Amino acid sequence: MITLFLIDKLLKQRVVFGLMVLAVIAALVSPLLGVAGLPTLSWLLWYLALGALVSLLMLGLLTIYGVIRYSRGLV
Numbered sequence: 001m002i003t004l005f006l007i008d009k010l011l012k013q014r015v016v017f018g019l020m021v022l023a024v025i026a027a028l029v030s031p032l033l034g035v036a037g038l039p040t041l042s043w044l045l046w047y048l049a050l051g052a053l054v055s056l057l058m059l060g061l062l063t064i065y066g067v068i069r070y071s072r073g074l075v
Contacts, residue, residue: 016059023052 026049034042 016056019052019056019059023049023056026052 026045030042030045030049033039033045
């Protein structure tokens with residue numbers, strides 16, 4: 001129940017949408033900075049994009065876990 005509550009709150013606050021936008025923007029801008037001669041900033045943006053994607057993956061796994069627990073009546 002707590003997991004579903006947290007996921008519901010996160011979705012209402014548009015955290016998932018924000019993470020997706022952050023990952024896409026970072027992934028698109030990062031190669032341009034590398035070409036422009038800023039490799040360090042480029043790598044930082046790649047890690048930012050990777051972190052956002054990992055956060056989305058973990059949120060998805062928590063959602064699946066919460067739905068399975070809720071459907072089995074384990075909440």
